[in-house]
Amino acid sequence: MRILSGIQPSGxxxxxxxxxxxxxxxxxxxxxxxxxxxxxxxxxxxxxSAAQRRQNTxxxxxxxxxxxxxxxxxxxxxxxxxxxxxxxxxxxxTVTPMGLLERCTSYKEKIAKGVSPNHGLFAYxxxxxxxxxxFDSNIVPVGRDQKQHIEITRDIATKFNExxxxxxxxxxxxxxxxxxxxxxxxxxxMSKSYGNSIEIFGDEKILHKKVMGILMDSRTPExxxxxxxxxxxxxxxxxxxxxxxxxxxTERLRAGGLGYGELKKGLFEHYWSxxxxxxxxRAELATNLDYVNQVLNNGAAKARTLxxxxxxxxxxxxxxA
Numbered sequence: 001m002r003i004l005s006g007i008q009p010s011g012x013x014x015x016x017x018x019x020x021x022x023x024x025x026x027x028x029x030x031x032x033x034x035x036x037x038x039x040x041x042x043x044x045x046x047x048x049s050a051a052q053r054r055q056n057t058x059x060x061x062x063x064x065x066x067x068x069x070x071x072x073x074x075x076x077x078x079x080x081x082x083x084x085x086x087x088x089x090x091x092x093x094t095v096t097p098m099g100l101l102e103r104c105t106s107y108k109e110k111i112a113k114g115v116s117p118n119h120g121l122f123a124y125x126x127x128x129x130x131x132x133x134x135f136d137s138n139i140v141p142v143g144r145d146q147k148q149h150i151e152i153t154r155d156i157a158t159k160f161n162e163x164x165x166x167x168x169x170x171x172x173x174x175x176x177x178x179x180x181x182x183x184x185x186x187x188x189x190m191s192k193s194y195g196n197s198i199e200i201f202g203d204e205k206i207l208h209k210k211v212m213g214i215l216m217d218s219r220t221p222e223x224x225x226x227x228x229x230x231x232x233x234x235x236x237x238x239x240x241x242x243x244x245x246x247x248x249x250t251e252r253l254r255a256g257g258l259g260y261g262e263l264k265k266g267l268f269e270h271y272w273s274x275x276x277x278x279x280x281x282r283a284e285l286a287t288n289l290d291y292v293n294q295v296l297n298n299g300a301a302k303a304r305t306l307x308x309x310x311x312x313x314x315x316x317x318x319x320x321a
Contacts, residue, residue, distance in 0.1 A: 001032035004137035004171075006039040006079065009056035010047050013063045014197035015271075016182035016190030019239050024141040024174065026068040034074035035135050035303065036064070038296075041079050041086070042128070045121040046193065061292050063200060066282035077299035079131070084307040089130040091314055095159045096126050100152055113193070129153040134307045136169045144181050147173055164317040168310075182239070183232050185214045198236075200275055201282060211268040212261070221259035228254040233267045240267070240274040 005025045007017060028034055038060045040053060047053055057078060069076055079085065101107070104125055111117055132140055132153050140150055150173040157168040181189050184196030191197060198210050214232050219225065228234055228250050238246045249266060252258040285292055315321040 001138050002035065002136055003028045003032050003139045003141065004035040004037075004132055004135050005141050006037045006042070006131055007060060007064070008039045008043045008046075009053060009060045010043045011056065011192035012197075012199045012202065013060060014190055014192065014199050015236065015239065016184070016197065018067065018200050019182050021141060022064060022067055022069075028139070028141060028174075029070055029073040032139070035137070035306075036069060036074055036076050037079045037082075037131070037299075037303070038064075038077070039079045039131070042124065045118070045124055046115070058289070058292070061296060062282050062285050065285055065292065065295070066278045067200070068278075071295045071299070075299045075302045077296055077303045081296070081300035082134075082303045082307050084304065084311045085127070085130045085134055088134050088307075088311050088314060089127050091318060091320075092129055092133070092156050092160065093123065093126050095163060096129075096156050097159075100155060101125060104152070105148060110193075115193075125149050125152045126156065129156045132171050133157055133168045134310045135303070136306075136310055137171045138169060139174050140171050141174045144175055147175060160314070160318075164314075167314050167317045183235050185210060185232070187215055187232055198271070201279060204272070207272075208268050211271065212264050214264055214267075216260045221262075222256050224256035225253050231263075233260070233263050237263075237267050237270065241270040245270065 003025070005021055007013070007021060013022070025034070025036055038057050040057050043053055043056070047056070061076075064076065065071075101122055107117075107122060107124070110121065115121065128149050129152065132150075133156075140153075142150060150171060154170050157170055161167055184190035184194055185198065186194070186196045188194055188196055199207060211233075214236075216232075225231065231253060234246070234250050234253065237249055241249075249258070249263060253263060312321065
C-alpha cells in the first residue's frame with residue numbers, strides 16, 4: 001500500500017493541520033510505503049513573498065520532523081524538487097472538464113472571502129491530482145474539506161484511463177471523522193487564511209492569548225450547559241487531553257459551575273503539555289539544518305525515481321513517447 005499526502009507552506013502549521021493531516025500521516029508510516037511532500041507549488045496561489053515561502057518551507061520541514069515523521073520509514077521532499085509533477089499536470093489538464101473545476105467548493109469559498117482569482121487557484125485541483133497520481137498512490141489521508149479534491153482526482157484519472165487505457169491507480173481518501181474538521185477560535189474551520197488558528201509551535205504568551213480568546217457565549221459559570229459537547233474549547237480539549245480528563249471537563253461544564261476562563265486555562269495547559277516533546281525535538285533540529293536539508297534532498301531523489309516511471313507510462317499511453 002502506497003500512502004501520499006502533502007501540506008502547504010503558506011503559514012505556521014496549526015492544530016487543524018496536525019490532527020487533520022500530520023498525525024494520521026505519521027501513524028500511517030507503520031502501515032505502508034509513506035510519501036509526504038511540502039507543497040510549495042501550491043502555496044503560490046496564496047503567498048507571493050519568495051523569502052516567506054523559503055522560510056515557511058523550512059518551518060514545515062522542521063515541524064513535520066519534530067512531530068514524528070521518520071525519514072527511515074517515509075519519503076519526504078519539497079514538491080518543487082520533483083518537476084515531473086508539473087509536466088503531468090499538463091497532461092491531466094487536457095482531459096479535465098471545466099465544469100469539474102467550476103464545481104469546486106474551496107475555490108468558490110476563497111473567492112467569496114475576497115481572494116483574488118487567478119488560473120493557479122482555479123486549476124489547483126489538477127496539480128493536486130498530479131501530485132497524487134504520479135506516485136501510484138493508494139491512500140491519501142486528508143481532512144474532510146479536501147475530500148472533494150480527492151474525488152476530482154479520481155474523476156480525472158478515470159477520464160484519462162478511459163481515453164488512453166489503464167494508466168493511473170485510482171486513489172482512496174482516508175478521513176478520520178472525529179478530527180476531519182478542527183474548529184478555529186471563532187467556530188469556523190481552523191485555517192491560516194481565516195486568522196483563527198492555534199499554532200503547533202510558537203511563543204507561549206501569544207498562544208495562551210489565542211486560546212483564552214476562543215469564542216464563547218454569554219452564559220454565566222453557574223448555568224448548566226446541556227450542549228457542552230458543542231463548546232469550541234471542549235472540542236479542542238478532546239484532541240489534546242486524555243479521554244477521562246476531557247470527559248471530566250465536559251461533565252463539569254454540562255452540570256454548571258465551570259467558568260469559561262477556567263475551561264480555557266485547562267485547555268491551554270493540556271495543549272502546551274501535548275506538544276512539549278515535539279517542541280524539544282524541533283529546537284534540536286533547528287540547530288542541524290544540514291540534516292533537515294539532506295532529508296529533503298534524499299527524499300526528492302527517491303520521489304523523482306518513482307515519478308519518472310509513472311510520467312513515462314502516461315506519455316507512452318497518450319502518444320507523447
